[in-house]
Amino acid sequence: MTKEKINNNFSDLEKDILQEIMNIAFGKASADLAELIDIYVLLSVPDIKIIGMGSLPDYIKNTISAYKEVSIVDQKFWGDFNGSGILLFQNSAGRDLITILEDRSYKNFEINSLVTLEKEIFLEIGNILIGACVGKIAELLNTFVTYSPPLVFDENSDGYGSFPQSFDPFQTAIIMKTIFKFKQKNIDGLLLIITNQESIGWLQKNLHRFLDSYQ
Amino acid sequence: MIKKILIVDDSPVARMMLKSCIPKNKSYDIYEAENGKDGVEKYKHLVPDVVFMDLTMPVLDGYEATSQIINMNNEAIIIVSTADIQPNSISTIKKFGAFMVIEKPPKSSSIQVALAKADIKLEKVSGAA
Numbered sequence: 001m002t003k004e005k006i007n008n009n010f011s012d013l014e015k016d017i018l019q020e021i022m023n024i025a026f027g028k029a030s031a032d033l034a035e036l037i038d039i040y041v042l043l044s045v046p047d048i049k050i051i052g053m054g055s056l057p058d059y060i061k062n063t064i065s066a067y068k069e070v071s072i073v074d075q076k077f078w079g080d081f082n083g084s085g086i087l088l089f090q091n092s093a094g095r096d097l098i099t100i101l102e103d104r105s106y107k108n109f110e111i112n113s114l115v116t117l118e119k120e121i122f123l124e125i126g127n128i129l130i131g132a133c134v135g136k137i138a139e140l141l142n143t144f145v146t147y148s149p150p151l152v153f154d155e156n157s158d159g160y161g162s163f164p165q166s167f168d169p170f171q172t173a174i175i176m177k178t179i180f181k182f183k184q185k186n187i188d189g190l191l192l193i194i195t196n197q198e199s200i201g202w203l204q205k206n207l208h209r210f211l212d213s214y215q
Numbered sequence: 216m217i218k219k220i221l222i223v224d225d226s227p228v229a230r231m232m233l234k235s236c237i238p239k240n241k242s243y244d245i246y247e248a249e250n251g252k253d254g255v256e257k258y259k260h261l262v263p264d265v266v267f268m269d270l271t272m273p274v275l276d277g278y279e280a281t282s283q284i285i286n287m288n289n290e291a292i293i294i295v296s297t298a299d300i301q302p303n304s305i306s307t308i309k310k311f312g313a314f315m316v317i318e319k320p321p322k323s324s325s326i327q328v329a330l331a332k333a334d335i336k337l338e339k340v341s342g343a344a
Contacts (some may be wrong), residue, residue, distance in 0.1 A: 010324060013228070016227055019226060019228070020226045020228045020229050020232075020319075020320075023271065023298045023319070025296025026298070027271075027297065027299045027300055027301075027319065028298070028300070030299065030301055031299075031302075034301040034303065036300060040303040041301060043270075043271045043298075044271065045271055045272065117326075121300060140320070161314055203340075211228065211231075211304050214231065214235040214236070215235055
């Protein structure tokens with residue numbers, strides 16, 4: 001059994017606040033995406049979970065049943081609130097997204113490989129959704145974050161198989177999950193915002209500050 | 216004059232935030248519903264003057280709930296309070312009969328403006344009846 005340190009001190013109220021903040025943040029991210037490309041994002045109610053990082057690989061695999069056919073965009077963020085934004089798409093989404101973006105500047109990109117183009121599109125959409133979502137969470141909680149460049153993996157990439165194991169198993173993960181659908185192309189995706197042990201105390205304090213500003 | 220307000224949102228935190236933005240000095244009767252289905256049922260029972268409606272909810276979403284309420288009463292005043300601020304979502308819910316859309320998180324100023332506009336519409340509707 002994996003030795004894990006799980007912080008279960010999150011109250012139901014704190015999870016509810018986090019869920020509403022994630023809802024607002026992903027709404028903003030979707031609107032930003034819709035402004036840039038002609039796409040309509042169907043939103044779902046976010047789900048908040050607190051688990052040990054050691055359980056994260058299984059969580060990701062169980063959440064995405066066809067895990068081997070998924071492309072992953074991973075972008076780390078740093079600050080009082082730090083962690084990873086992870087966007088998962090079915091691989092088949094790449095071609096569909098190309099058709100949406102064909103009329104855009106991508107047409108003129110000097111990219112000679114379809115696979116490279118698909119990766120660029122996943123990176124671009126991941127960058128917008130993760131950046132806008134994490135940025136809005138940071139704004140609502142009165143802080144700011146910096147980002148590492150996003151990385152994209154598929155089954156042919158180095159590190160793809162080991163990605164789920166790349167998180168420190170001794171940490172606690174707060175997972176904010178939202179499932180979405182790009183309506184025109186029937187593309188499903190999943191966004192996970194995962195934060196770690198170091199952010200938990202700060203996060204709890206600032207969730208209450210956020211709510212107190214309404215009382 | 217607005218007397219009864221129904222807030223429909225699956226998030227207890229969102230309901231609490233919205234309620235805190237509603238002016239306290241008006242003595243409104245405020246009711247809550249936790250999803251679209253609950254909202255439609257409470258609308259039938261309470262016949263509120265104004266409904267604040269979320270869009271993304273389990274069981275029955277805000278689009279369907281708005282449509283069902285407008286089918287019951289096409290003068291129903293439904294103010295959509297949502298995080299989904301995509302132009303498509305806003306135009307769709309307005310086609311369904313929403314009176315106006317306000318962005319989450321709510322602000323006291325935007326809620327007060329929305330209630331003032333709702334009051335004017337309510338007076339027009341009462342005057343025409």
